[in-house]
Amino acid sequence: MTSRQNRTRDRAERGIPEATVARLPVYLRALHALQDRGVATVSSEELAAAAGVNSAKLRKDLSHLGSYGTRGVGYEVEYLVYQISRELGLTQDWVVAIIGVGNLGRALAGYGGFASRGFRVAGLLDADESVIGQEISGMTVEHIDRLEEIIAERGVSIVVIATPAAAAQTVCDRVVAAGVTSVLNFAPVVLTVPEGVDVRKVDLSIELQILAFHEQRKAGGPDGYDPMAGGVSGNGRASGYVEAVEA
Numbered sequence: 001m002t003s004r005q006n007r008t009r010d011r012a013e014r015g016i017p018e019a020t021v022a023r024l025p026v027y028l029r030a031l032h033a034l035q036d037r038g039v040a041t042v043s044s045e046e047l048a049a050a051a052g053v054n055s056a057k058l059r060k061d062l063s064h065l066g067s068y069g070t071r072g073v074g075y076e077v078e079y080l081v082y083q084i085s086r087e088l089g090l091t092q093d094w095v096v097a098i099i100g101v102g103n104l105g106r107a108l109a110g111y112g113g114f115a116s117r118g119f120r121v122a123g124l125l126d127a128d129e130s131v132i133g134q135e136i137s138g139m140t141v142e143h144i145d146r147l148e149e150i151i152a153e154r155g156v157s158i159v160v161i162a163t164p165a166a167a168a169q170t171v172c173d174r175v176v177a178a179g180v181t182s183v184l185n186f187a188p189v190v191l192t193v194p195e196g197v198d199v200r201k202v203d204l205s206i207e208l209q210i211l212a213f214h215e216q217r218k219a220g221g222p223d224g225y226d227p228m229a230g231g232v233s234g235n236g237r238a239s240g241y242v243e244a245v246e247a
């Protein structure tokens with residue numbers, strides 16, 4: 001069993017809720033900012049405010065990690081960074097390949113924030129002959145035909161898909177067949193994967209639609225109708241939003 005599978009099993013056995021896991025990176029980001037300012041200890045109230053959650057939820061989340069803080073002192077920032085990083089599997093480096101090196105793939109390849117968080121981009125792959133061989137952020141774009149070889153040789157464990165939607169499922173199938181079990185998908189398509197494979201989908205247009213929904217609500221709802229008064233259904237624009245999220 002791999003260390004990753006071990007950690008997933010441990011987490012399941014210790015019963016850390018997925019919602020807690022999803023908040024851990026937010027706490028970690030706030031803790032890194034505190035570290036940068038030279039802060040050594042932090043109260044649950046301060047950390048909760050920095051992370052945008054209430055302090056009771058924060059304390060409950062951290063208790064799942066066995067971290068309770070010290071009354072009157074709070075949490076030791078450095079140790080909490082270590083505990084959360086260990087829980088998220090960030091105390092080791094993860095090798096990432098980006099597939100589809102167009103506008104988005106290039107931007108991701110040049111993003112310095114991956115390396116500083118333990119994600120090492122070790123492959124840029126594309127299908128377009130005019131892109132293959134180009135140097136991007138110090139790496140040479142390679143042909144998608146070499147996908148399986150590159151995954152095996154470089155120990156790739158996370159693949160980022162930044163191809164057009166039409167190519168994404170085929171690419172994903174190959175990636176999974178090559179043994180990768182974590183996929184970050186930017187293509188606007190729902191990928192089908194076997195059990196045991198984790199797919200995270202990033203969709204900025206959905207985020208924008210959620211913001212649009214809240215903007216509309218702040219303005220009193222469409223055509224003066226307040227969606228909070230009667231719920232979301234029965235309101236053309238708001239229910240359109242719900243369909244888009246569920247699609």
Ligand SMILES: NC(=O)c1ccc[n+]([C@@H]2O[C@H](COP(=O)([O-])OP(=O)(O)OC[C@H]3O[C@@H](n4cnc5c(N)ncnc54)[C@H](O)[C@@H]3O)[C@@H](O)[C@H]2O)c1
Pocket residue numbers: 099100101102103104105125126127128131144162163164165167171185186187188202203204205
């Ligand atoms: N999730 C988001 O928020 C978000 C934001 C912007 C774009 N996107 C999506 O990201 C994807 C990429 O967008 P873009 O603007 O970079 O597009 P792009 O056309 O600039 O780049 C796509 C790249 O994928 C390559 N490609 C095509 N088929 C391939 C295959 N089978 N194997 C490997 N590479 C292949 C192309 O040659 C091209 O270089 C699109 O699906 C787009 O809709 C998502």
